[in-house]
Amino acid sequence: MDPKRYLVTAALPYANGPVHIGHLAGCYLPADIYVRYQRAQKRDVKFVCGSDEHGVPITIRAMREGITPQQVVDKYNAIIKDSFGQMGISFDIYSRTSNKVHHETSQAFFKKLYDDGLFEEKESEQYFDEEKQVFLADRYIVGTCPVCSNPNAYGDQCEKCGTSLSPEQLINPRSALSTAVPVKRKTKHWYFPLNKYEDFLKEWIVDGKKDQWKPNVFGQCKSWLDNGLQPRAMTRDSNWGVPVPLPDAAGKVLYVWFDAPIGYISATKELTPQWSDYWQKEDTKLVHFIGKDNIVFHCIIFPAMLKAHGGYVLPDNVPANEFLNIEGDKVSTSRNWAVWVDEYLKDFPDQQDVLRYVLCSNAPETKDNDFTWKDFQ
Structure with missing residues (x-):
């Protein structure tokens, strides 16, 4: 149609x-x-x-x-x-x-989504810059990439090799806003349960889009799905x-x-x-x-x-x-x-x-x- x-x-x-x-x-x-x-x-x-x-x-x-x-x-x-x-x-x-x-x-x-009870409310420890007195989003943390050793990788992605990262994976993490070494403090966030949509996404993408989407797009999606999805803070x-x-x-x-x-x-x-x-x-x-x-x-x-x-x-x-x-x-x-x-x-x-x-x-x-x-x- x-x-x-x-x-x-x-x-x-x-x-x-x-x-x-x-x-x-x-x-x-x-x-x-x-x-x-x-x-x-x-x-x-x-x-x-x-x-x-x-x-x-x-x-x-x-x-x-x-x-x-x-x-x-x-x-x-x-x-x-x-x-x-x-x-x-x-x-x-x-x-x-x-x-x-x-x-x-x-x-x-x-x-x-909140009213439908979809979010998981979780308290976690997150990085905090004591000098600037702010919580640091992933992008505010820089350090050495564990994959390619780029000294200026971000806490969510290394722009040199393209690897998706979390701040915990960085070697020698530091705040992007000051010279301070980040410390961990408790904070509350709302997580979207991506893992609960894994079966839907596999059926929709892996079964349904293999011959329709460009190989680079399909391949990256399949790799993510093969590794398993995790809840993500929204x-x-x-x-x-x-x-x-x-x-x-x-x-x-x-x-x-x-x-x-x-x-x-x-x-x-x-x-x-x-x-x-x-x-x-x-x-x-x-x-x-x-x-x-x-x-x-x-x-x-x-x-x-x-x-x-x-x-x-x-x-x-x-x-x-x-x-x-x-x-x-x-x-x-x-x-x-x-x-x-x-x-x-x-x-x-x-x-x-x-x-x-x-x-x-x-x-x-x-x-x-x-x-x-x-x-x-």
């Missing part, structure tokens, strides 16, 4: 810096081409995106620059939105997760984010990977009063375009959340590209090793289509690819 309508999402970029050409090649150009094709076929399609404004890197940047997180996201949301506009990425809406409609939508989603200790909508949750916000994908729903709500047709009718085809570092969140965690809530369609496909390297070296925002889109637009006026063509012809569809200025010229 042909879908009656299409909802296409592109990964929400973090509003803690500009977008670079790796972002364009990996996620936004493929999504834009797909949407333009659907529009040319006169199909009903909505293309949604927006800034993810509650990530940990945003609070770190604000602290380091001596400004507020709101000032950080206001600055970079404007730069990112303008870059996409000039590059011809034809979103129907480019929203923000700091918008009121998003706070309300993600809080209502959380409350529904709240964090922070003063920046969507407040947890419970009376005993002061100083707690929704985990960014709980609230960010709901940003697709809230952006659709902003776009059209008929938003539910695109999210809740079985004759909708939902497609998430992402980078490979977001596969687990879009293919395992978010679908499990949608299934738990009930009434939502699941993604039909989740095309994820590999990475685009620059001159043989992996893009690194911290080392400023990137070709920033806003700078390209200033340095090469009226050359947007040239860049679109080069990135399309060199797209990292099945393996990491390389961008060089020599090839570009």
